[in-house]
Amino acid sequence: xxxxxxxxxxxxxxxxxxxxxxxxxxxxxxxxxxxxxxxxxxxxxxxxxxxxxxxxxxxxxxxxxxxxxxxxxxxxxxxxxxxxxxxxxxxxxxxxxxxxxxxxxxxxxxxxxxxxxxxxxxxxxxxxxxxxxxxxxxxxxxxxxxxxxxxxxxxxxxxxxxxxxxxxxxxxxxxxxxxxxxxxxxxxxxxxxxxxxxxxxxxxxxxxxxxxxxxxxxxxxxxxxxxxxxxxxxxxxxxxxxxxxxxxxxxxxxxxxxxxxxxxxxxxxx
Amino acid sequence: xxxxxxxxxxxxxxxxxxxxxxxxxxxxxxxxxxxxxxxxxxxxxxxxxxxxxxxxxxxxxxxxxxxxxxxxxxxxxxxxxxxxxxxxxxxxxxxxxxxxxxxxxxxxxxxxxxxxxxxxxxxxxxxxxxxxxxxxxxxxxxxxxxxxxxxxxxxxxxxxxxxxxxxxxxxxxxxxxxxxxxxxxxxxxxxxxxxxxxxxxxxxxxxxxxxxxxxxxxxxxxxxxxxxxxxxxxxxxxxxxxxxxxxxxxxxxxxxxxxxxxxxxxxxxxxxxxxxxxxxxxxxxxxxxxxxxxxxxxxxxxxxxxxxxxxxxxxx
Numbered sequence: 001x002x003x004x005x006x007x008x009x010x011x012x013x014x015x016x017x018x019x020x021x022x023x024x025x026x027x028x029x030x031x032x033x034x035x036x037x038x039x040x041x042x043x044x045x046x047x048x049x050x051x052x053x054x055x056x057x058x059x060x061x062x063x064x065x066x067x068x069x070x071x072x073x074x075x076x077x078x079x080x081x082x083x084x085x086x087x088x089x090x091x092x093x094x095x096x097x098x099x100x101x102x103x104x105x106x107x108x109x110x111x112x113x114x115x116x117x118x119x120x121x122x123x124x125x126x127x128x129x130x131x132x133x134x135x136x137x138x139x140x141x142x143x144x145x146x147x148x149x150x151x152x153x154x155x156x157x158x159x160x161x162x163x164x165x166x167x168x169x170x171x172x173x174x175x176x177x178x179x180x181x182x183x184x185x186x187x188x189x190x191x192x193x194x195x196x197x198x199x200x201x202x203x204x205x206x207x208x209x210x211x212x213x214x215x216x217x218x219x220x221x222x223x224x225x226x227x228x229x230x231x232x233x234x235x236x237x238x239x240x241x242x243x244x245x246x247x248x249x250x251x252x253x254x255x256x257x258x259x260x261x262x263x264x265x266x267x268x269x270x
Numbered sequence: 271x272x273x274x275x276x277x278x279x280x281x282x283x284x285x286x287x288x289x290x291x292x293x294x295x296x297x298x299x300x301x302x303x304x305x306x307x308x309x310x311x312x313x314x315x316x317x318x319x320x321x322x323x324x325x326x327x328x329x330x331x332x333x334x335x336x337x338x339x340x341x342x343x344x345x346x347x348x349x350x351x352x353x354x355x356x357x358x359x360x361x362x363x364x365x366x367x368x369x370x371x372x373x374x375x376x377x378x379x380x381x382x383x384x385x386x387x388x389x390x391x392x393x394x395x396x397x398x399x400x401x402x403x404x405x406x407x408x409x410x411x412x413x414x415x416x417x418x419x420x421x422x423x424x425x426x427x428x429x430x431x432x433x434x435x436x437x438x439x440x441x442x443x444x445x446x447x448x449x450x451x452x453x454x455x456x457x458x459x460x461x462x463x464x465x466x467x468x469x470x471x472x473x474x475x476x477x478x479x480x481x482x483x484x485x486x487x488x489x490x491x492x493x494x495x496x497x498x499x500x501x502x503x504x505x506x507x508x509x510x511x512x513x514x515x516x517x518x519x520x521x522x523x524x525x526x527x528x529x530x531x532x533x534x535x536x537x538x539x540x541x542x543x544x545x546x547x548x549x550x551x552x553x554x555x556x557x558x559x560x561x562x563x564x565x566x567x568x569x570x571x572x573x574x575x576x577x578x579x580x581x582x583x584x585x586x
């Protein structure tokens with residue numbers, strides 16, 4: 001097959017581009033030398049340093065919690081927003097609504113961050129953990145909405161129509177039919193929201209407060225002072241954790257698939 | 271007419287049929303109101319504040335601007351204090367205009383490069399075996415769970431004159447002993463950094479569109495003697511357009527306001543509006559001027575997008 005050889009080449013080159021910088025990063029986390037481009041032999045010094053760096057560990061914990069909570073809220077809100085955009089076209093203030101979905105994407109992060117900071121200041125809200133979550137949810141729900149909307153727009157509604165015609169209530173139809181069909185987009189949305197939250201430096205810097213320093217804020221201040229391989233070490237651990245998560249998820253998916261196939265075979269035989 | 275009920279319904283007809291049962295449903299209002307109110311409070315309201323500040327005067331204080339709007343009782347005073355001097359300043363200094371134009375240029379070139387790199391990847395992923403697809407999706411996302419800053423920093427180590435790329439080229443023999451790769455602190459480094467950082471935002475929507483494509487269409491085309499390239503342009507690409515549009519929007523828009531990549535990889539002459547804005551905020555501490563920069567940037571970008579969105583919804 002010509003296609004499959006082309007596809008394999010594309011994926012190999014694409015993933016090489018994505019992974020080589022990361023691999024270099026991982027390799028240099030085991031570098032005995034403090035210089036990032038000079039190899040001074042294998043060492044675990046930076047892992048020990050990282051572990052005893054309380055500020056870095058706290059920042060990592062804050063970032064993980066912020067990302068999970070804000071991605072989850074953003075996925076719910078973003079999916080509802082996508083449904084509103086595609087299905088309920090005659091709501092009052094529709095133009096304002098779609099404007100509010102698209103404008104946060106356009107807004108430089110500096111402005112989203114600063115404008116929210118000013119809102120929190122004027123409402124007398126203490127800045128910290130929850131203000132960062134609100135800020136991240138607000139911009140990432142719009143990305144979720146776009147991804148889910150793109151799916152909803154080219155989605156075959158006949159199954160939904162059939163369910164409604166047969167008297168299935170709309171809410172039940174949504175959970176039994178629509179949601180499973182758009183699930184890949186919803187999950188892609190969650191992942192997008194999660195990575196956006198994890199990566200965000202600018203908006204978090206504005207809306208954070210005492211005790212809620214995220215990892216990007218910590219790293220940026222260190223990059224400006226000159227990076228220490230400790231950061232490489234914490235990234236290597238994050239990559240390792242994520243890789244474990246991926247393996248666990250794919251095993252779970254595989255097991256599910258095998259079970260479904262067995263059920264189908266059993267049903268066909270019976 | 272019997273023929274009418276048998277023939278496929280015209281596009282306008284299904285709407286009231288579906289809308290009627292849900293219109294009476296309270297869940298419908300929950301669906302609409304929840305994201306609506308959230309965005310009104312946390313996006314629209316703050317935007318009014320930023321717009322207000324763009325019209326106020328700079329002050330050496332905390333916060334560093336003169337409050338313009340003191341309350342509803344002082345409407346006269348409010349209007350007398352409004353002025354557009356920040357906007358006049360932006361128009362008079364060519365630095366800002368150059369920043370805007372250069373940001374748009376860099377964002378346009380980057381988005382094109384991203385499509386060039388991302389489309390074949392998304393297509394290959396969508397054509398992969400079903401069991402392999404979730405793994406490929408995770409492989410695209412995996413590098414991006416690590417910090418964005420460190421990935422940009424990793425590129426500094428690769429691209430800088432005494433970095434790993436120079437070492438590689440010298441080993442291969444593309445460069446002589448004393449020669450060095452001169453990419454770092456140029457626009458090329460910015461393009462590499464942007465394509466690297468935004469690739470999943472391009473690949474994921476493209477993949478979402480390509481993955482649900484009906485492959486029997488391509489089989490039919492090939493059975494009828496259509497060459498693969500023609501089939502791609504006539505069938506695959508048009509069907510993936512929602513993904514192309516979503517991916518391009520998701521990339522082009524934030525790239526225009528990008529700060530970190532031009533700051534860390536670009537040169538002093540890499541003017542981008544996000545960087546200019548950051549400098550005005552954090553170095554010059556001129557909040558009103560930076561707010562004006564943002565208001566103009568929003569004006570430049572949001573109108574074509576809302577327009578385009580309306581076109582897309584009409585088509586959908």
